Amino acid sequence: MRNRVNAYDVAKLAGVSQSTVSRVLNNYSHVKKSTREKVLVAIKELGFTPDEIARSLASKKTHTIGLIVGDISNPFYAETAHYILREAREYDYDVIIVDTDTDDSNFDRSIQTLIGKRVDGIIIASVRKTNQKVSELIQRDFPLIFYNRKIDDDGQANFVVIDNELGAKMAVNHLIQLNHQRIAYISGPCTYSTFNDRFLGYKSALEENGINYDESLVYQDELSYEKVLEFSLKLMRDQDRPTSFFASTDHIALAVMDAAAQNGFHIPYNISIIGFDDIDIASSPYIGLSTISQQKKKMASLVLKELISIIDNKSDELIQITLEPELLIRKTTGINVQIRSNG
Amino acid sequence: MRNRVNAYDVAKLAGVSQSTVSRVLNNYSHVKKSTREKVLVAIKELGFTPDEIARSLASKKTHTIGLIVGDISNPFYAETAHYILREAREYDYDVIIVDTDTDDSNFDRSIQTLIGKRVDGIIIASVRKTNQKVSELIQRDFPLIFYNRKIDDDGQANFVVIDNELGAKMAVNHLIQLNHQRIAYISGPCTYSTFNDRFLGYKSALEENGINYDESLVYQDELSYEKVLEFSLKLMRDQDRPTSFFASTDHIALAVMDAAAQNGFHIPYNISIIGFDDIDIASSPYIGLSTISQQKKKMASLVLKELISIIDNKSDELIQITLEPELLIRKTTGINVQIRSNG
DNA sequence: TTGTATGCGTTATCAC
DNA sequence: GTGATAACGCATACAA
Numbered sequence: 001m002r003n004r005v006n007a008y009d010v011a012k013l014a015g016v017s018q019s020t021v022s023r024v025l026n027n028y029s030h031v032k033k034s035t036r037e038k039v040l041v042a043i044k045e046l047g048f049t050p051d052e053i054a055r056s057l058a059s060k061k062t063h064t065i066g067l068i069v070g071d072i073s074n075p076f077y078a079e080t081a082h083y084i085l086r087e088a089r090e091y092d093y094d095v096i097i098v099d100t101d102t103d104d105s106n107f108d109r110s111i112q113t114l115i116g117k118r119v120d121g122i123i124i125a126s127v128r129k130t131n132q133k134v135s136e137l138i139q140r141d142f143p144l145i146f147y148n149r150k151i152d153d154d155g156q157a158n159f160v161v162i163d164n165e166l167g168a169k170m171a172v173n174h175l176i177q178l179n180h181q182r183i184a185y186i187s188g189p190c191t192y193s194t195f196n197d198r199f200l201g202y203k204s205a206l207e208e209n210g211i212n213y214d215e216s217l218v219y220q221d222e223l224s225y226e227k228v229l230e231f232s233l234k235l236m237r238d239q240d241r242p243t244s245f246f247a248s249t250d251h252i253a254l255a256v257m258d259a260a261a262q263n264g265f266h267i268p269y270n271i272s273i274i275g276f277d278d279i280d281i282a283s284s285p286y287i288g289l290s291t292i293s294q295q296k297k298k299m300a301s302l303v304l305k306e307l308i309s310i311i312d313n314k315s316d317e318l319i320q321i322t323l324e325p326e327l328l329i330r331k332t333t334g335i336n337v338q339i340r341s342n343g
Numbered sequence: 344m345r346n347r348v349n350a351y352d353v354a355k356l357a358g359v360s361q362s363t364v365s366r367v368l369n370n371y372s373h374v375k376k377s378t379r380e381k382v383l384v385a386i387k388e389l390g391f392t393p394d395e396i397a398r399s400l401a402s403k404k405t406h407t408i409g410l411i412v413g414d415i416s417n418p419f420y421a422e423t424a425h426y427i428l429r430e431a432r433e434y435d436y437d438v439i440i441v442d443t444d445t446d447d448s449n450f451d452r453s454i455q456t457l458i459g460k461r462v463d464g465i466i467i468a469s470v471r472k473t474n475q476k477v478s479e480l481i482q483r484d485f486p487l488i489f490y491n492r493k494i495d496d497d498g499q500a501n502f503v504v505i506d507n508e509l510g511a512k513m514a515v516n517h518l519i520q521l522n523h524q525r526i527a528y529i530s531g532p533c534t535y536s537t538f539n540d541r542f543l544g545y546k547s548a549l550e551e552n553g554i555n556y557d558e559s560l561v562y563q564d565e566l567s568y569e570k571v572l573e574f575s576l577k578l579m580r581d582q583d584r585p586t587s588f589f590a591s592t593d594h595i596a597l598a599v600m601d602a603a604a605q606n607g608f609h610i611p612y613n614i615s616i617i618g619f620d621d622i623d624i625a626s627s628p629y630i631g632l633s634t635i636s637q638q639k640k641k642m643a644s645l646v647l648k649e650l651i652s653i654i655d656n657k658s659d660e661l662i663q664i665t666l667e668p669e670l671l672i673r674k675t676t677g678i679n680v681q682i683r684s685n686g
Numbered sequence: 687t688t689g690t691a692t693g694c695g696t697t698a699t700c701a702c
Numbered sequence: 703g704t705g706a707t708a709a710c711g712c713a714t715a716c717a718a
Contacts, residue, residue: 006712008712097438349696363705702706
């Protein structure tokens with residue numbers, strides 16, 4: 001590759017100094033119109049593109065943010081990333097996406113590399129409730145915001161979330177109103193705040209409706225397709241099987257739907273299923289998954305806007321925004337007509 | 344944020360020069376064991392993280408690559424990105440993902456910013472067959488590789504693709520073997536090489552089987568869910584409706600499935616549908632979409648490996664790899680039992 | 687309004 | 703083996 005053109009080359013051609021080129025590049029006000037134009041012509045002529053690396057080193061701003069997701073192939077994260085990338089484009093920020101593959105050691109390493117790359121700020125869309133590295137960053141006042149996540153000492157942390165507990169309650173209440181009593185709950189581990197909050201919502205909805213909590217109906221482990229499928233199938237084949245499932249993510253609701261299909265169940269006649277997230281495919285008529293909407297688009301645009309305002313130091317108030325979830329009733333939830341043999 | 348610790352601070356604490364710190368950081372061989380350890384201790388003590396920006400400026404390597412996708416919320420791109428991110432982690436590369444939102448001006452801008460950011464190389468997973476900026480980069484020998492794409496003057500370009508024409512032929516032949524004659528084709532515009540090649544495959548499969556090409560069964564336009572849904576519904580309500588659909592991406596096959604569902608058709612009894620890509624959800628038993636596999640995982644790991652070898656200049660041969668597609672028969676394609684009123 | 691000089695935090699090339 | 707010192711390509715304070 002041939003040597004790059006730099007600001008000195010432009011300066012020489014335009015007959016000015018390198019600092020003037022810099023001033024033109026940065027739209028400084030006190031540049032004579034004629035010299036500005038000379039410079040612009042030279043830039044065009046040489047096809048000059050400023051070196052953002054050098055720029056970053058000098059200005060201590062990279063115009064890049066880091067986005068940490070659990071697994072970008074998971075539609076929830078993918079759709080989130082899409083909206084965040086779109087917003088970032090508007091604000092002229094680039095995004096380094098780090099996919100932790102839901103692995104804790106990857107997470108720590110990700111933070112490390114993002115800090116090394118001197119990103120201006122970080123959006124965390126996936127992390128356990130407690131994490132040493134993250135706490136350190138918060139302590140250091142590093143521009144950081146959580147997307148649909150909290151950590152334990154969130155007194156100091158910025159976040160944009162929806163009310164996950166309320167959302168879960170809405171889902172479970174919906175099932176209860178449809179006459180369901182035995183409601184399974186499929187979720188990831190409570191070490192993640194979202195799952196924790198949704199679990200709280202699940203339990204309190206049951207309690208408020210006088211339904212006993214039955215541990216055997218609850219899965220709270222690794223969210224792999226296979227494991228969830230297996231657990232769901234086992235439950236469905238049970239004598240006293242649940243008549244409905246609340247899956248704490250749409251992604252995993254699909255696994256439950258698979259289990260139902262494999263078991264010859266017709267949704268929603270034999271079994272009702274409700275998810276959480278409202279990923280794009282949930283709204284497809286072919287799937288028609290009832291779910292709780294996360295308002296991804298709104299959350300994404302908010303989280304980016306707020307992060308940038310933090311970076312720009314427009315305010316040093318804490319950003320803590322909680323949005324309302326929304327119940328979306330589609331075709332996977334229906335009235336329970338199961339005849340139960342209560343002894 | 345408090346001032347960063349730099350290599351000079353470390354040097355002072357360790358009682359050595361900054362260059363020695365640099366040598367330790369870069370694992371140089373000729374450093375005395377005892378001094379190396381002194382430095383390492385100092386690094387740990389101060390919590391020093393080298394500034395990758397400064398490093399990049401000095402070394403002219405950013406250890407960052409750019410990935411250009413059309414729309415990261417599209418599962419095909421999301422899954423691709425996932426595998427690429429995973430591989431990149433192995434090679435210690437970071438990835439700036441740019442989402443063009445399938446907009447040409449965004450694409451050009453993306454190239455510009457990636458070049459500005461001095462990425463070491465670029466993977467392009469979405470671009471039209473001809474693009475000025477891309478051609479320029481290729482001319483300049485910039486490390487660049489196409490993922491499942493080609494451009495017109497690909498004599499000079501690196502790529503990893505599957506044989507899209509063959510894949511399309513396999514899909515259509517499968518339908519023909521199931522006794523389908525009227526086969527609709529839903530696709531994006533031919534200005535993209537993948538769509539172009541798949542269209543060629545579609546046509547030649549028809550031709551080889553003595554079936555006339557019927558333009559009215561073909562959609563080649565913007566791949567929005569709504570538009571495809573509308574077109575498919577219209578076709579399905581036609582007197583002489585197609586008995587099967589070949590959708591050039593799984594993502595859009597779902598829209599066709601929706602249309603079928605909305606029309607009260609049962610898949611595959613009333614209508615057969617086959618996609619292309621094999622996105623994760625296609626294999627879900629609940630969907631069970633017959634499709635052509637792209638070997639995303641293999642392609643992704645190949646494309647990254649090859650790009651890095653290009654960056655490292657291990658060879659200046661052209662990388663042009665074509666993988667074999669694979670037909671995956673699931674439950675959305677079946678024998679055509681339609682009774683046709685042939686005049 | 688413009689130029690000069692310095693610094694940003696490294697790597698790399700010399701010396702010793 | 704190790705330490706000065708010059709790049710790297712810009713932004714910016716200061717001077718003019």
